[in-house]
Amino acid sequence: NDRGEQDYVLAMRVYFRDDKLVETHDGKAFVREGDRKRALTENEKREIRLNKGELDVEAEPTPLQFSEDFNLKLLDQYREQYIRKRQLADRYSVEDVLSLSNLGKRKDGRFQPTLGCVLLFAKDSRQAVPGAFIRVIRYEGVEEQFGNKMNAIADRVIDGPLPLQIAQAETFIESQIRNFTRLGSDGRFVTRPEYPKDVWLEAVVNAVVHRSYNLRAMNIFVKMFEDKMVVESPGSFLPPTTPETVYDNHNPRNPRTMWGLYFFDFVQCAFEGTRRMRDAMREAQLPDPIFVQRTTGQFQVSVTLKNNHEHRKQYVRAEAAVGINPDDYASLSESEKMIVNYLADQGKVNITETGLVIGKNWRAARDILDGLVKKNILERSSGKFRSRHRFFYLKNSAKVRPASKGKY
Structure with missing residues (x-):
C-alpha cells in the first residue's frame, strides 16, 4: 500500500442467532439488502427483538388507570365467560380473572393493567397505541x-x-x-x-x-x-x-x-x-x-x-334480482346484467353513462336500456329524448340499497 506495508483482509463470521438481535459493540445492527448493508432503525431493532422473543410488548406497563379508563361492561362479560369456560368458582373478581389471564397484577394495593389488558378492555386504547384501529x-x-x-x-x-x-x-x-x-x-x-x-x-x-x-x-x-x-x-x-x-x-x-x-x-x-x-x-x-x-x-x-370478478358477469346483484321474473332473467345478456348490477350500486343511470359501463356506443346503449324497460325491469324518468338528465331506474328501486359513499 502507500505506506509500503503488506495489505491484508480481516474476515469475521457472525453467526445467525434465532434468540436475539446481533449488534456491534456500539449498539448498531444491520440488514442485508441486495449487495449492500443497511443500518436498522431503533424501531426496526425493537421489532426484531420482539420477533425473537427478547421483548414482550403485551406485558408492558401502561399509564391508563384501572378501572376509570376501562369498559366495565366488557370486563364483566369477560369475567363471566372466563369463569364459565374455565369452570371456576363464582368468587373470582374481575381483577382475579385478569391476573389469571396475565393481563395485569396487583401492586401497592392497586391493579396495574398491562398493554394487552388495555387493548382488550380500555375505552380508548389509542391513548397507549395510536394505531390500534x-x-x-x-x-x-x-x-x-x-x-x-x-x-x-x-x-x-x-x-x-x-x-x-x-x-x-x-x-x-x-x-x-x-x-x-x-x-x-x-x-x-x-x-x-x-x-x-x-x-x-x-x-x-x-x-x-x-x-x-x-x-x-x-x-x-x-x-x-x-x-x-x-x-x-x-x-x-x-x-x-x-x-x-x-x-x-x-x-x-x-x-x-x-x-x-x-x-x-x-x-x-x-x-x-x-x-x-x-x-x-x-x-x-x-x-x-x-x-x-x-x-x-x-x-x-x-x-x-x-373473487370471481369475470365469472360474476353472469350473475345479477341479489338486491336487483328480487324484482326480476325468472324467465326474463334467463334471457338477459351480459351487457344487460352489467347495467342491472350498476343500477344496484348507483341507483340511476343515463344513456351516456350506460355506454361507458358496457363499452358500447350511445345508440347501442339506448337500445339495451329500452329493451330492459320493455322487459319491465327498468323504468325511465320523463324528459327530452337526448337529455343527460333523463335517467333509468330499476323497477324495484325502493328495495335496492346503493353503495355507501363518503366518510363515516
Whole structure:
C-alpha cells in the first residue's frame, strides 16, 4: 500500500442467532439488502427483538388507570365467560380473572393493567397505541387511486376495545359485501356473496390478533375492490412462520390477546384458522388466500382474497334480482346484467353513462336500456329524448340499497 506495508483482509463470521438481535459493540445492527448493508432503525431493532422473543410488548406497563379508563361492561362479560369456560368458582373478581389471564397484577394495593389488558378492555386504547384501529375502505374499480382520481366510495375508522372493534368491523364489512344471484338448473334463484363470510372475518380477526402493537402508529387496513379484498396488518410473521408455511405453522405474536378474544368466542385457538380460510375459498370455487410479507422498509403482512370478478358477469346483484321474473332473467345478456348490477350500486343511470359501463356506443346503449324497460325491469324518468338528465331506474328501486359513499 502507500505506506509500503503488506495489505491484508480481516474476515469475521457472525453467526445467525434465532434468540436475539446481533449488534456491534456500539449498539448498531444491520440488514442485508441486495449487495449492500443497511443500518436498522431503533424501531426496526425493537421489532426484531420482539420477533425473537427478547421483548414482550403485551406485558408492558401502561399509564391508563384501572378501572376509570376501562369498559366495565366488557370486563364483566369477560369475567363471566372466563369463569364459565374455565369452570371456576363464582368468587373470582374481575381483577382475579385478569391476573389469571396475565393481563395485569396487583401492586401497592392497586391493579396495574398491562398493554394487552388495555387493548382488550380500555375505552380508548389509542391513548397507549395510536394505531390500534381498523380502517375499512371500499374502492370503485380494481386498484387504489390518489389525488383528483381518488376512488374511495366508503371509508370508516373503527376503534375502541378489540372485541368491539371486531364486532363493528364485521357489521360494516358485511354491509359492503355484494351478493350475486344466478338462475339455477332447477329454475330457482341461487344467491352467493362475493366471499365466504368465515374467510374474510377470519382474515380480520387474524390481523387484530397477530399484528405488531410495537408499531404503535400503524393501523390495520381492510381494502375492498371490485375484484378482491386486501387485509393489511403491521408487523411480519413471527418466525418460523412464513407466507409459504402459514397453513402449517402457528406461532401467535400476542398470545394473551389471542386467549382474551377466545373467551369472547372470536378465536378458537385451535391453530387451524388459515386452513379453514383456504378450504372455504376452494369450496366456493375461489382462489386460495394470498399471503405476502414485507420486511424491508416496512414490516407488514397482507392477505388478499380474490373473487370471481369475470365469472360474476353472469350473475345479477341479489338486491336487483328480487324484482326480476325468472324467465326474463334467463334471457338477459351480459351487457344487460352489467347495467342491472350498476343500477344496484348507483341507483340511476343515463344513456351516456350506460355506454361507458358496457363499452358500447350511445345508440347501442339506448337500445339495451329500452329493451330492459320493455322487459319491465327498468323504468325511465320523463324528459327530452337526448337529455343527460333523463335517467333509468330499476323497477324495484325502493328495495335496492346503493353503495355507501363518503366518510363515516
